[in-house]
Amino acid sequence: MKEKDRGKEEEILKILEDNARISDEEIAKMVGMEKEEVKQSISELEDRGVIKGYKAVINPDKAGIETVQALIDVKVSSERNAGYDNVAERISRFPEVKSVRLVSGEYDLSVLVEGNTMREVAYFVAEKISSLEQVRNTVTHFLLKSYKENGKIYEEEEKGKRLAVTL
């Protein structure tokens, strides 16, 4: 790929990361491409798996959605030839699991689990995670409040008021 095209691709990604609902036409204006080129470029990015999907960032409190989330520290024994991959993939397949990350420190995996009630989450951890053969230990932290997710601050501070006219 040409250096210039790569720059435009990055620019498209930045725009979409900020607002995935923007039209191809507007992206085209902003990066100086034809609409069709933008369309093609985005579908290539999708095909290559660079763009994994488009989601709304929802503040569940405001939406009145009562879900419970917990961060689970998981200590696992690594396997010959596979390291942590097998167990991590296994855990990843549960729909209750929102993210799985390998981390350094006292524990090995950091797993975000979502459920309808605390009981449901606790049950899931005990039944589905702790019971795995490679899992040696877990610690569950229930989330109490979210201040910032995916680069978006939930309770935006008030912006000062600008004058409508300044020269």
Next chain:
Amino acid sequence: MKSEIIADRVKGLEGSGIRKFFDVAQQMEGAISLGVGEPDFVTPWSIREACIFSLEKGYTSYTSNWGLLELREALSDRVYKESGVYYEPEGEILITTGVSEAFDLALRAIVNPGDEIVLHEPSYVSYKPCTVFAAGTPVCVDTEIEDEFKLRAEKLKEKITEHTKAVILSYPNNPTGATLSRKDLEEIADVVNEHDLLVISDEVYGKLTYEGKHTCFSSLNGMKERTILLNGFSKAYAMTGWRLGYAAGNKEIIEAMMKIHQYIMLCAPITAQMAAMEALRTNDEMERMVSEYNRRRRLMVEGLREIGLSCFEPKGAFYTFPSIENTGLTSEEFAKRLLLEERVVVIPGSVFGACGEGFIRCAYAVSQYQIREALERMEKFLERLRI
């Protein structure tokens, strides 16, 4: 009481007519304003945080008249890295209360009554009155859209007389968004040399250059001695309300400016100076803002063209300056009717000099959403005008 209370040079200032329109605009409910002259970003948090920390630590006193030495050193480094001109932190840099103060000091330091100061128009509204306050005579050079609103060396030359003392250069330009290339600047530098002039170069929008790189005028061969470089934190770092700027130039001039500054201002606010030091530590946030302006710039220019206004492609600052000549309205009529009929605030080009007539200034320092909405409203307005 004397019958004449107000001094002639103040009384003689124009601009009261347009003020009424601006008052209406400031108050209008539900209006989208493209009339802004400042970023819509709040000052980056790291800068605000550093300022709060300085207050907690008790930094609330006067500073040296020159400004904090540490800040001058950081500025000296930064200017050297970015433009290759070295200014000594002690004696060649003065921290001021915004570029506005620096500009006033520059004029008062060099102008004798009757000296002529050449300035290009359309340009920022303060240049002419400040020249008058400093007892100088402003001499205007029109720049034209056909010429991309550039100040051309030949046109500058035509205005030079034996009384000419200095030239004001203001690129990237408010209101047109025009920039000058290195070659354009070199041609101006030749004229400056030939006629033994000074240059006051207001480069406050320098960081907001979208195509090519901004050239600092004092970096041109032989120009450091002749240039009073003015810059500040307002536009690039979204710090308009902090009122912090600086002047850099040869020792003799900066010393003279400092003499005035110490009597009228004493020093720039320490809180703003502490914040500015943090601003200079990293460019990441600023670069993020610049690339966002660039996206909005394209959105705005394309959008204006699509609704039928011919628009010069601005390469700096955050303004577009479309022509409204084909509507048959004056720029003031256009702005007034657009405000009343569609609630969009734009600035009549005539505010920035007589040659700005036939244009309006639309700032794109507003969100993409507001740009879209404003363009839709303007399109409706223009359609009605055509019927």
